[in-house]
Amino acid sequence: MLTELRKSLIASIWFAFLTFPIMVIKVNSIEKTIQWRWMNVVYVMVGIFFLSMAFRFLLKQKEMRAGKEESGTEIKLSPIHQLINHPTYRVVFGAALLLFAVVYPFVFSTYQINIMTTALMYVVLGLGLNIVVGLAGLLDLGYVAFYAVGAYSYALLNHHFGLGFWAVLPIGGVLAAIFGILLGIPVLRLRGDYLAIVTLGFGEIIRLVLENWGEFSKGPSGISNIPRPGLFGIELSLNDAITYTYYLMVIFVVVTIFFVNRLQDSRLGRAWIALREDEIACQAMGIDKMKTKLIAFSLGAFWAGIIGVMFAAKTTFINPASFTFLESAMILSIVVLGGMGSIVGVILGALILILLPEYLRELSEYRMLAFGAALVAMMVFRPQGLISNVRRTYSINKDE
Amino acid sequence: MLRLENVSSGYGNILALKGISLDINAGEIITLIGANGAGKSTTLMTISGVVKTRTGKIFFKDREIQKAEPDDIVKSGLCQVPEGRHIFPMLTVQENLDMGAFLRNDKAEIKKDLDYVYSLFPILAQRRNQDGGTLSGGEQQMLALSRALMARPEVLLLDEPSMGLAPLIIKQIFEIIKQINKDNNTTIFLVEQNANQALQIADRAYVIENGKITLSGQASDLLTNEEVQKAYLGI
Ligand SMILES: Nc1ncnc2c1ncn2[C@@H]1O[C@H](COP(=O)(O)OP(=O)(O)O)[C@@H](O)[C@H]1O
Ligand SMILES: [Mg+2]
Helix, strand or coil: CHHHHHHHHHHHHHHHHHCHHHHCEEEECCCCEEEECHHHHHHHHHHHHHHHHHHHHHHHHHHHHHHHHHHCCCCCCCHHHHHHHCHHHHHHHHHHHHHHHHHHHHHCCHHHHHHHHHHHHHHHHHHHHHHHHHHCCCCCCCCHHHHHHHHHHHHHHHHHHCCCHHHHHHHHHHHHHHHHHHHHHHHCCCCHHHHHHHHHHHHHHHHHHHHHCHHHHCHHHCECCCCCCCCCCCCCCHHHHHHHHHHHHHHHHHHHHHHHHHHHHCHHHHHHHHHHHCHHHHHHCCCCHHHHHHHHHHHHHHHHHHHHHHHHHHHCCECHHHHCHHHHHHHHHHHHHHCCCCHHHHHHHHHHHHHHHHHCHHHHHHHHHHHHHHHHHHHHHCCCCCCCCCCCCCCCCCCC | CEEEEEEEEEECCEEEEEEEEEEECCCCEEEEEECCCCCHHHHHHHHHCCCCEEEEEEEECCEECCCCCHHHHHHCCEEEECCCCCCCCCCEHHHHHHHHCCCCCCHHHHHHHHHHHHHHCHHHHHCCCCEHHHCCHHHHHHHHHHHHHCCCCCEEEEECCCCCCCHHHHHHHHHHHHHHHHHHCCEEEEEECCHHHHHHHCCEEEEEECCEEEEEEEHHHHHHCHHHHHHHHCC
16 A cells, blocks of 8 residues: 555656646746746646556456456356347337437537537447458558548539539548548558558548648638538528438438448458458458458448538538548547447447537547546556447356 | 479568479378478468469469469368468357358358368367367367368368377377368368378378478378488387
8 A cells, every 4th residue: 555655656746747847837928937837736746646546446456356257257248238238128228319319409409419410420430440440450540531532522522513412422432432442452461550550641641632732622721611411402591400410410320330230240240350360361261351451441431431521511611620630549549449349339439539528628628638548548447448349258168 | 183383482582482393183181291491381372372373383173273362262162271270269169160161152051061060070069159269279270170171172271280289189180181081072281290190191292391392102101211200200
């Protein structure tokens, strides 16, 4: 106990020291004076001290739990897993969620509907990236590029040719998928870290092109006056349009869940999982490595493209600033936080990561800090994600 | 059935196979023996199309396959059990076997083959819902072998199935290899360092040294050959 206290104390002193320049010194550039905010040192130290203590306490509990699990033979499922694995409960649970989604706009304000629409977009983005990262095991850090392709497809096709939302929706998806294939052919030969770095680079390249190729994309000033989704040519008031967009997103989410669920159990889904586990074995089984990876990559891109179109239609204005690496990191966080490969996990992850900062507006400057902390904490305490992907359970049979 | 004509292949600047020729007839058990690093695994990988042939030709059922893609070669009826087993550790035994039948669509026949491999290895039937990674080494080898059988290959390429296993298990596995050959008339190309066991079940054998075939003949003759005895049998 005493050593723990000491370690936490040391950690807090270190943090106070490290954060000194940003937390304590404040330069007032107008009056050219420096403010020393000494109280902040105390805050940082106290805060870190308690955080460190809490961290150690949780870590210890986790160890104790692990010890217990080893001694017991049966693996106990969490309540959520019991819920989603039970056939009738699952239907009831799904129906309740759907009902909630349907009545949501009648209960909450337009502002809330808007936030929820955004969150649902991230649900779909997360599910799309989940195909690439969670199922096929390809670490894609440039996912936002495909999102941008979709968004700009709509904005530009509408601007130049007057194409409507519904016409561009499939085009945006297909264009993004084609980009996925074009990028995938050279890049998917790489593995792990290398793939991550190259996709990250690609994401940035797309953004830089959009920013600098003025005559094509209108550069940093972006494209405005993008029409909202159409409803058989009916003129909608702003509020109705927002509600309509919300319902569209609910439908998208349901369709995506259906597809991803089917994919997971398909031959293709099994090939992805196998490829993630052992490439040599896959080749021995006659699985076309490149083709299988490319399909994952382009399917993921397709979904990003679709949501890109949706995003452009929802915000009616896009510029390259919406497609930074931060966005890719956000979507990846959703997948990792939720639990790679798990549909319910990704949905939960998206709702938490998107809705929470909205409700903690004051904190939003420290959002990235909270992100980092949350992800590190996740890796330590629940490396399998909030809801791990339990495909099946078994009990170890003792030899008769 | 399977014929290699003067095949060379390798990795980067390294030439691992320096013009080897082999001839394998339908229904035979052929073994390729050699020391560590002689080029045995490379031979199998080259046949499977994973390592590209540089010069020479490979014929499978009278079709040139040295330029074909690995999945295409598996489709045509040639399946490899790679060295070190390479089962899918996070998939169950059953799912591993399903992966073996990845390219097939004939559900009824797949079911038949599944029953067949479970009859060969009853222990796998007992463990069918257990993750592959939790099996013992011997069971993993059995699984790898069974998974390859699920592709219903005409030629089965086995890369050191005895590696790292206890003598009793090795014996059992070799017995079953023989049985597979007898039951289905599956042609077997067995690569081994464990020359003694391999020569006992094989019809004919080749010896590879430094990427070249140095000796070939009836397995029974090689067993009594003095050079082979000295170099590979430790007699
Ligand atoms: N992936 C690889 N990259 C480079 N060289 C390799 C590779 N695999 C094998 N080799 C080399 O090729 C030669 C033959 O190896 P291998 O076929 O694995 O031998 P064996 O299976 O008979 O032990 C060895 O010299 C080995 O170092
Ligand atoms: Mg080898």
